[in-house]
Amino acid sequence: MRRSSPFALLLLLAIGLATAWGFATVLGERFRLGDVYPQYSTMRTDPHGAKAIYTALGRLPDIHCERNYRPLIKLDGHRGSTLVLLNVYPGELKDGNRLNGETLKKWAVQGGRVVLTLKSETGRLSDDVEEGEREAKEKRIERFIKERKTVRDQKEDAKKKPEDKAKSPQEKSEKEIAKGSQFKLPDAFADVFGVTVEENSAAKDTDETQWDSSVPVEPSECPPWHGRNFFKFAEAQDDTIEEEHPVKDNAWQVLATRKDKPVLIEKRIGQGSIVLAGDSRFLSNEELFHDPKPQFLAWLIGNVSTVIFDETHLGVNEQPGIMTLARRYRMHGLFIGALVLFGLFIWRNGSSLVPAQEQANRTDQAIAGQSATAGMVSLLKRGIPRTKLLQRCLEVWEKSLINRSPALLTRMESARNIIAGEASKSRWKQPLTDAYGRMCRAVHGL
Secondary structure (H helix, E strand, O other), X not given: OOOOOHHHHHHHHHHHHHHHHHHHHHHHHHHHHOOOOOOOOOOOOOOOOOHHHHHHHHOOOOOXXXXXXXXXXXXXXXXXXXEEEEEEOHHHHHOOOOOEHHHHHHHHHOOOEEEEEEOOOOOOOHHHOOHHHHHHHHHHHHHHHHHHHHHHHHHHHHHOXXXXXXXXXXXXXXXHHHHHOOOOOOOEHHHHHOEEEEEOOOOOOOOOEEEOXXXXXXXXXXXXXXXXXXXXXXXXXXXXXXXXXXXXXXXXXXXXXXXXEEEEEEEEEOOEEEEXXXXXXXXXXXXXXXXXXXXXXXXXXXXXXXXXXXXXXXOOOOOOOHHHHHHHOOOXXXXXXXXXXXXXXXXXHHOOOOOOOOOOOOHXXXXXXXXXXXXXXXXXXXXXXHHHHHHHHHHHHHHOOOOOOHHHHHHHHHHHHHHHHHXXXXXXXXXXXXXHHHHHHHHOOO
C-alpha cells in the first residue's frame, strides 16, 4: 500500500488546527460580547446587557452573586437574599405559566427580597403582545391544561372503586362531571398581588420623577426614568397567602411617580419585600457607564449577602443532559481521551502503521528463463564441488549396476585411477570434459 507523504499529513493537520482555531475564536468572541443572549442578560457585555451590575456586585467582599438557570419554583428564599428579575414583559404579569406569583410571594415570605423591573420599551403590554407570542402562550396553556387533566384522570382512576368504574358516563351526575373538569391554572403575578401594568402614552423622557421620602436616597442620586409603564392597583388585595400559615401582607407603597402615576412601588410581605420598577434601563451596562447611581442601587438590592439574577424568564434555561452531567462531574478528560482514540482510529484506517514493502520493479533484478538442462547444470555447480564431480558421477553409475563381472570391476578400477590422476593435477589445468570422456571409455572397455 502506498504511504501518505509526511508533508501532506502535516499540511492536513495544520489546516484542521487553523479551522478549529478560527471557529473557536468566532464563537468565543460571540460569547464574550454576549449578543447571543437576550437583552438584560447578565452574560451580555454590550450596552443592552446587565453584566456590569452582576460583576460589580460580585466584586464586593460581603456579597455572593450568582445566576439562576433552574425553574423559580425550585428556589427557596431566606433572610439576606435578593432575587432580581430584569426586563420582564408587562404581559407576563398576567401569565402564570411564565411568571408564577405564588413562587415569588413564597420567596418574600421566607425573608427574601424580590426586585422585578419591567421592559422599558412601549407597545409590549398584554393587549399589544405580538401575534406569535400570543399563539405561543395559548399553546403553552393548552399543553399545561392537557397535562394536568391527564394526571388528574390517572389519579381518579387509581382511587376509583370497582363499582364506580362500572358506571357509564351517562350514570354520572352533573355535579361529578363538573367537579372532574375543574382544575387550577398557575397563579399569575397580577392576580396574587393585585397589581397590573398600563402604559402612559403621554409620558416623556423629560418628565420629572417625584420620589417619596421613604426612599433613603437623595433625589439627585436617583436614576432618570425612561419607561412609560405605570402600575394600577386592584380595588381589593389579598391580605393572606393561601397556605397553611397566613402572614401579614401590607398594601403597596408608592416610592416614585411620574405625572401622578406610580412607577416604583414596594410591598412588605412577612419578613421580606417585593419591589416593582416600571423601567429597567437604569440597570443596563450603558446607563451604568454613563450615569451610575450606586446609592440607589445599594438601596434597591438591599442589605443582603446573596444576590441571584434569574435568567429563566429571559429564556436562558439549564437543559439537563449528558453535557450538563459531564461539566458537573468534570469529565472533560474522558471526552478528550475519546477524541484522541477516535483520531487514532481514523489514522489507523487511513495509513498503515507497518512500513509498506517496496515493489521490485527494476529490470536488472529480473531472472531470465532457462531450460531443464541449464537448470540441472546450475544446480550441480552450486551443490557439488568441481574436484568431486567425476567421483560423484562414477558413484551414481555404480549404484545402477545389477551384475558386476570381474572384467567390469577391472574397468571401474581403471576409471578410479583416471579420477585420482585428475585430482593430483592443477584445478584449472584442463577442462573436466576430457577426463570425463576417458573415464567413460575406460568403463565401457573402448
